[in-house]
Amino acid sequence: MSTTYFEDSPPLWVPTNPRWTPSENLRRLINYKHGLNLKDYHDLHKYSVEDYAFWLDLWEYLGIISSVPPKTITAEGYIPEVPLWFPEARLNYAENMLARRDDAICITAGGENGVVIDYSYRQLRDMVRQMSRAMRNYGVTKGDRVAAIVNNTVTAVVICLATASIGGIFSSTATDMGTQGVLDRYRQIKPKLVFAETEVAYAGKHINLLPKITEVFRDLRNFGLQQAITLPSLISGKEIVVPDSILLSKFLAKDDGRELIFEQLPFNQPLFILYSSGTSGPPKCIVHSAGGVLLQGKKEMRLHMAMEADDTYFQFTTTGWMMWTFMLTGLAAGVRVVLYDGSPFYPDIRKYLKFIGDQRVTMLGTSPRFLAEVQGKGIKPLELASFEALKTMCVTGAVLTSPMFRWTQQAFGEKVQLASTSGGTDICTGFVSGCSSLPVYAGEIQAKSLGMKVEVWDPSGNNIEHTGTAGELVCTRPHPSLPVKFWGDDSGAKFRDAYYSTYPGIWRQGDFMVINPKTKGLMILGRSDGVLNPSGVRFGSGEIYSVLEEFTSVIEDSLCVGQRRAQDKDERVLLFLKMREGRKLDDKLVREIKDAIRKALSTRHVPAFVLQVEDIPYTVNGKRIEIAVKQIVSGSNLKPSGTVANPESLKLYYKYRDLGTPEPVASVKAKL
Numbered sequence: 219m220s221t222t223y224f225e226d227s228p229p230l231w232v233p234t235n236p237r238w239t240p241s242e243n244l245r246r247l248i249n250y251k252h253g254l255n256l257k258d259y260h261d262l263h264k265y266s267v268e269d270y271a272f273w274l275d276l277w278e279y280l281g282i283i284s285s286v287p288p289k290t291i292t293a294e295g296y297i298p299e300v301p302l303w304f305p306e307a308r309l310n311y312a313e314n315m316l317a318r319r320d321d322a323i324c325i326t327a328g329g330e331n332g333v334v335i336d337y338s339y340r341q342l343r344d345m346v347r348q349m350s351r352a353m354r355n356y357g358v359t360k361g362d363r364v365a366a367i368v369n370n371t372v373t374a375v376v377i378c379l380a381t382a383s384i385g386g387i388f389s390s391t392a393t394d395m396g397t398q399g400v401l402d403r404y405r406q407i408k409p410k411l412v413f414a415e416t417e418v419a420y421a422g423k424h425i426n427l428l429p430k431i432t433e434v435f436r437d438l439r440n441f442g443l444q445q446a447i448t449l450p451s452l453i454s455g456k457e458i459v460v461p462d463s464i465l466l467s468k469f470l471a472k473d474d475g476r477e478l479i480f481e482q483l484p485f486n487q488p489l490f491i492l493y494s495s496g497t498s499g500p501p502k503c504i505v506h507s508a509g510g511v512l513l514q515g516k517k518e519m520r521l522h523m524a525m526e527a528d529d530t531y532f533q534f535t536t537t538g539w540m541m542w543t544f545m546l547t548g549l550a551a552g553v554r555v556v557l558y559d560g561s562p563f564y565p566d567i568r569k570y571l572k573f574i575g576d577q578r579v580t581m582l583g584t585s586p587r588f589l590a591e592v593q594g595k596g597i598k599p600l601e602l603a604s605f606e607a608l609k610t611m612c613v614t615g616a617v618l619t620s621p622m623f624r625w626t627q628q629a630f631g632e633k634v635q636l637a638s639t640s641g642g643t644d645i646c647t648g649f650v651s652g653c654s655s656l657p658v659y660a661g662e663i664q665a666k667s668l669g670m671k672v673e674v675w676d677p678s679g680n681n682i683e684h685t686g687t688a689g690e691l692v693c694t695r696p697h698p699s700l701p702v703k704f705w706g707d708d709s710g711a712k713f714r715d716a717y718y719s720t721y722p723g724i725w726r727q728g729d730f731m732v733i734n735p736k737t738k739g740l741m742i743l744g745r746s747d748g749v750l751n752p753s754g755v756r757f758g759s760g761e762i763y764s765v766l767e768e769f770t771s772v773i774e775d776s777l778c779v780g781q782r783r784a785q786d787k788d789e790r791v792l793l794f795l796k797m798r799e800g801r802k803l804d805d806k807l808v809r810e811i812k813d814a815i816r817k818a819l820s821t822r823h824v825p826a827f828v829l830q831v832e833d834i835p836y837t838v839n840g841k842r843i844e845i846a847v848k849q850i851v852s853g854s855n856l857k858p859s860g861t862v863a864n865p866e867s868l869k870l871y872y873k874y875r876d877l878g879t880p881e882p883v884a885s886v887k888a889k890l
């Protein structure tokens with residue numbers, strides 16, 4: 219059965235000057251340099267994935283700062299799938315972030331408490347210098363891990379860049395991560411230093427972190443921790459003494475006043491450790507290289523999001539999501555980065571939107587979940603602020619469905635380019651992204667990112683991208699931000715198993731995707747492990763969520779999973795709905811939802827059961843947890859990991875293992 223994923227409708231947005239965009243400039247430069255005749259973005263992309271020389275072109279175009287320039291592009295790596303990039307080059311990530319030394323504002327720090335503070339490049343550099351000197355005097359050297367349990371503040375940025383200046387490896391978790399979640403991560407990477415907040419505010423509540431961090435510090439002493447450092451309260455500004463640790467002021471007193479030194483390191487020098495969001499079992503510790511994060515991040519900023527030195531980038535993220543590390547690289551592009559500490563919903567989502575407008579943000583990084591919340595509350599952003607500076611919205615974290623594209627376009631203004639993006643923690647960048655010289659079509663991500671050889675494969679490993687059929691997102695060629703390795707997996711066995719086992723030697727991302735043969739736009743339809751497969755019809759949960767957007771005034775959230783129990787011959791689809799306050803799911807609404815799905819998709823997409831639940835499980839990074847629920851309703855028992863933001867919610871799903879046979883719905887039967 220074939221499904222039509224694409225609307226044959228005019229673009230939502232077209233570039234005003236498609237020939238004078240950064241990617242067009244790069245295309246012309248490459249034509250000139252190599253005597254080529256690349257005609258458009260698609261030709262440029264083809265070149266970028268066929269010739270590794272592209273990465274050298276990009277290095278030059280982006281003005282990457284290095285003490286030893288690159289010569290050879292790749293050499294043999296520790297496993298065949300992961301080459302060593304630019305082996306001769308020497309550089310420092312932090313030096314690239316702090317290239318500007320003037321009084322221009324590079325960071326604006328705001329938050330739910332309403333306090334806004336600007337920091338110039340000069341100030342930031344001095345803060346990093348002081349922190350870096352103190353770290354060195356506490357014995358931090360190349361390769362040491364520095365971990366943090368911190369909010370999204372300038373202090374977090376300073377700790378990160380100071381670590382990078384020395385060649386240390388930085389890893390952070392948000393302060394809402396539970397003790398076990400923090401320990402599951404930091405016991406594995408054995409940090410030499412740990413920085414932690416002591417008191418924070420979220421959604422107006424004061425949160426005392428002392429019990430958690432005391433336990434974490436005590437435990438990590440058995441895993442190589444040499445010094446724990448506590449940060450002043452983010453509520454009162456007061457320093458709080460915690461056993462077995464020192465205050466930040468005491469730590470910084472070790473600054474000897476000497477200059478900031480940027481260690482000159484190989485491109486592949488580990489910079490960040492991020493964590494897989496597995497919802498059971500210990501997280502995988504994904505090590506990313508300084509050069510890979512820098513080159514890919516700056517590419518996204520400058521070429522895909524078309525940001526320039528006068529731009530302002532606001533990304534809503536905690537320090538535990540890869541988007542935080544991605545956002546930091548904005549500094550290398552010379553943009554002003556706006557940090558936000560706290561809940562967007564407190565004291566009021568309107569105030570938050572107004573803050574973004576008032577800051578004259580030019581690139582807003584947000585998620586479909588946030589947009590759905592704004593829509594569901596009936597808020598009209600343009601009535602709160604003009605958003606006249608806003609040029610681009612980078613939307614990621616989940617599928618941005620077609621109705622949501624339309625709503626967002628109308629809600630933030632027709633001149634805004636909606637750059638839906640997908641990639642993730644595993645590559646610390648995007649596989650598919652925005653492009654300021656191509657139109658935006660509702661529901662479609664504009665283009666494959668430069669240098670990323672993305673294809674759609676069927677289960678037998680055939681490339682089906684030109685057929686308009688959905689399949690696995692694969693990346694058939696290495697790129698510089700492949701993880702260096704998983705921490706503690708020196709043979710690479712776990713690493714290969716995670717990405718290269720389905721199609722030997724080929725990276726499988728785990729996303730279910732389709733490409734529009736006409737526009738070349740891309741649609742992610744959900745996680746491929748969560749693909750729904752009733753009666754052999756494969757489709758993504760995103761298709762169902764897209765239909766539910768008609769119902770946002772009554773439905774707050776939803777989760778769609780397949781159920782396949784030992785006793786079942788076939789898989790069936792369960793749709794769970796969390797209703798808005800005061801609303802109840804009744805038979806009439808169930809019928810309306812099923813009808814809407816049948817009409818928009820097909821009879822075979824209609825869920826066997828539509829059920830009301832109290833809560834939908836999410837990861838700490840705001841992603842719906844489908845796989846764990848699928849396993850629970852299919853009969854497995856799960857012990858949630860620290861990655862689940864609301865672990866209690868998983869318990870709500872055990873009772874659905876015993877669902878009987880669904881009522882036959884007359885119209886469903888008739889159409890089958």
Ligand SMILES: CC(=O)CC(=O)O
Binds near residue numbers: 540616640647
């Ligand atoms: C770029 C991304 O893909 C971010 C995410 O969803 O984790």
